Every structure is written in C-alpha cells, then in structure tokens.
Amino acid sequence: MPFLGQDWRSPGWCWRKAEGGWQRTVAFGDHPNEIDILCDVSGENLFVGAVSEPANQKTLKEICNHNTKSQCDFSDKWIYVQKESTKERHGYCTLGEAFNRLDFSSAIQDLRRFNYVAKLFQLIAKSQLTSLSGGAQKNYFNILDKIVCKVLEEHYNPRLIKELLQDLSCTVHALTKGVGKCVLVGSINVWLLRLDTIHHWQLQLHNLDIPKKMSNGTKFCDLPLDTHNTILYKFSDASDIINLGQAIPTLHMLSENRNLWRKLCLFHFSERQFSMNMVLTESGSVDWKGLYFSLQRHNPQREHYGDTLHFCRHCSILFWKDRHLGLFFKDCGHPCTAADPERALVPVSPQHFIDLFKF
Numbered sequence: 300m301p302f303l304g305q306d307w308r309s310p311g312w313c314w315r316k317a318e319g320g321w322q323r324t325v326a327f328g329d330h331p332n333e334i335d336i337l338c339d340v341s342g343e344n345l346f347v348g349a350v351s352e353p354a355n356q357k358t359l360k361e362i363c364n365h366n367t368k369s370q371c372d373f374s375d376k377w378i379y380v381q382k383e384s385t386k387e388r389h390g391y392c393t394l395g396e397a398f399n400r401l402d403f404s405s406a407i408q409d410l411r412r413f414n415y416v417a418k419l420f421q422l423i424a425k426s427q428l429t430s431l432s433g434g435a436q437k438n439y440f441n442i443l444d445k446i447v448c449k450v451l452e453e454h455y456n457p458r459l460i461k462e463l464l465q466d467l468s469c470t471v472h473a474l475t476k477g478v479g480k481c482v483l484v485g486s487i488n489v490w491l492l493r494l495d496t497i498h499h500w501q502l503q504l505h506n507l508d509i510p511k512k513m514s515n516g517t518k519f520c521d522l523p524l525d526t527h528n529t530i531l532y533k534f535s536d537a538s539d540i541i542n543l544g545q546a547i548p549t550l551h552m553l554s555e556n557r558n559l560w561r562k563l564c565l566f567h568f569s570e571r572q573f574s575m576n577m578v579l580t581e582s583g584s585v586d587w588k589g590l591y592f593s594l595q596r597h598n599p600q601r602e603h604y605g606d607t608l609h610f611c612r613h614c615s616i617l618f619w620k621d622r623h624l625g626l627f628f629k630d631c632g633h634p635c636t637a638a639d640p641e642r643a644l645v646p647v648s649p650q651h652f653i654d655l656f657k658f
Contacts (some may be wrong), residue, residue, distance in 0.1 A: 321360075326409075344579075367657075376619050376621070377634075378396070379614075379615060392656065394656040395431040397652075398435045399435050405446060406619065407442065410455070413446075415604040415606065417463055418604075420439070422650060426653075450507075454507070457507055467497055468501065471490060471495060486556075525623060527553055531554060531556075531559055537592070537595070557585075557587050561587040564591050567595075567601045573594075602649070608646075608647040609645065610647045611637070612644075613643040614633065614637065614643070616633045618633040619632065
C-alpha cells in the first residue's frame with residue numbers, strides 16, 4: 300500500500316548519487332534537474348536545501364503546477380455538442396471540454412479569427428471562468444499568454460486585449476478576495492499567482508511602444524480624399540472612426556459626415572430602435588452621430604468577425620471551417636451526413652458559443 304506520511308521515504312522526491320551521498324533533486328518548470336533551489340519573480344528564495352514542512356511542500360507543488368504548461372493540447376477541428384444522454388451516446392459536452400478540444404491556439408495565429416477568439420475569452424472572463432474545469436482554466440491562461448505575446452510582437456489590436464485583461468483582472472480579484480476558495484478550482488495561491496501574471500501582462504501592454512516605420516513611399520495622408528472616405532466606410536467600430544479623425548484635420552471633416560454615421564447606425568441597429576431613440580438637430584435633420592451613441596447605450600451592437608466557428612444543425616457539430624479545403628476539395632469542415640451541408644451551417648458568435656453549453 301502507498302505511504303501517505305510526510306516522511307522522506309514517501310513518494311514524490313527524486314534522488315541522485317553524489318560524492319557525499321544521495322542528494323534530492325527538485326523538478327521545476329522547464330528545468331527538471333534544478334537542485335535544491337527555487338526562486339520567485341522578485342529573486343527571493345522560496346525553497347533552499349531540504350524542505351520538510353508540509354506548507355513549504357504544498358507551496359512548491361502549487362508553483363510548479365502553475366508554471367507547467369497544460370497537457371490539454373488538442374488540435375481538433377470539430378466536436379459533437381451533446382446536451383443529454385441517449386442510447387447511442389452517454390454524457391454531455393461541457394464548455395470546458397469544448398474549449399480544450401477546439402484548436403484555439405492555431406486560431407489566434409489567423410488574423411481573421413483573432414478578434415473572435417479575443418471576444419470569446421473576454422466573455423468567459425466576465426461570467427464563465429468558474430464553470431471551466433481545472434484543465435480548461437490552465438489551457439485558458441496558456442492561450443492567453445500566446446495572445447499577449449502576439450500583440451507584443453506584432454502590435455495587433457492592443458486595445459482589445461487591454462479590455463480583456465481588465466475584465467479578467469476584475470473577475471479574478473473578486474474571486475480571490477471576495478468570494479473565496481469555495482468556487483475556485485485549485486489552490487488560492489495559484490489564483491494569486493495568476494492575478495500577478497495578469498498585472499504583469501497589463502504592465503507590458505501599457506508600456507508597449509509601437510515603432511514608426513520609415514518609408515519613402517506613399518503615406519496614408521498622401522492618399523486622395525476618396526480613398527480616405529472609402530477606408531472610413533469600412534470601419535464598424537465608432538471608436539476607430541473617431542481616433543482616425545483626430546489624426547489628420549482632413550480626416551476629422553470626413554469622420555463627421557452624416558452619411559457615414561447613418562451607415563454605421565443601419566449596420567448595428569434596426570429601424571424599430573431608430574424610432575424609439577430619434578435625435579433631431581435644430582434644423583430638423585437627424586443627428587446620426589448622436590443617435591448612434593444613444594442607441595449604443597441601450598442596445599447591443601452587431602458583431603462582425605472575419606471568420607467564426609460554425610454549428611451544423613443537422614449533425615450538432617461545432618467546428619472551424621477551413622476555407623481553403625472548402626474551396627478546393629468541397630470539404631464542409633466536419634463529417635456531415637446532410638444532403639446539402641451548407642444550408643445546415645450557422646455562424647456561431649462568441650455569446651452563442653457560451654449559450655450552446657448552458658443546460
């Protein structure tokens with residue numbers, strides 16, 4: 300039978316033979332042969348020499364588990380979404396299982412899917428973090444680490460990731476300080492380490508300095524007004540229009556165009572919502588910019604992404620659709636049995652993804 304005491308003979312330690320006798324080695328992170336020393340971020344020794352106290356052993360194990368990469372590294376393109384047991388299938392699919400098995404690590408490398416994954420992570424951080432399993436939570440933070448590294452290296456959409464980290468920081472702080480360990484998977488010390496990691500990411504993004512590219516070619520301000528106007532009409536986020544309008548006086552004039560804000564209102568909201576929040580100027584015309592911000596305060600905006608997950612209503616399968624395979628090999632992205640697979644497909648928004656696993 301296994302030995303359960305705190306004696307040195309209990310399992311879990313690794314020993315090596317030296318000139319002076321047997322010495323214990325400690326496996327930590329990516330350095331399995333590191334001997335008898337463990338340091339935290341500040342450089343203070345957390346573990347030196349022999350450790351015999353149970354509390355120190357527990358702290359060492361928690362830090363090792365926190366720094367070890369998750370083993371739930373799947374690369375599945377599709378999963379079967381099962382909500383109840385049947386004769387053919389038993390059990391059901393949870394949010395954590397779907398998060399683990401779908402290939403989000405590769406999805407963040409695709410610019411068409413990056414914003415989609417970031418928005419999904421933000422929704423999970425706000426309300427669904429405690430519903431994830433321990434492996435899914437570990438996978439969540441590992442992928443988030445890759446997202447932050449991508450932003451720091453490629454300077455892609457740092458504002459979105461800053462908002463994600465702010466929501467995640469508030470949630471983790473509330474769980475560790477207010478709610479307590481009753482709803483947390485794992486030790487409270489692991490969550491405190493995660494909170495420190497989030498603050499470190501926020502500091503890195505706050506100090507992010509995007510270098511200016513020196514080019515002798517045509518600059519953005521050298522483009523004609525028609526091209527500037529066309530670019531503004533491609534934006535679906537009002538903050539992007541305002542920020543671009545503040546860069547150049549010419550763009551500021553274009554960013555205040557009534558037709559531009561009218562198009563933005565028509566894209567995000569319905570005519571029924573217009574009639575309830577109509578804002579008129581002194582001349583009697585519609586103030587489309589004021590109407591947009593009035594509608595934004597009370598109604599959800601339409602979400603627009605380059606690529607999303609898809610759900611097959613015929614097969615109940617959630618999957619990433621590979622556009623290249625679908626173009627050359629007529630591949631619908633999953634083993635579909637429908638006569639016309641394209642008609643059974645439904646794009647899945649981040650909120651819809653979470654709602655699929657609410658029972």
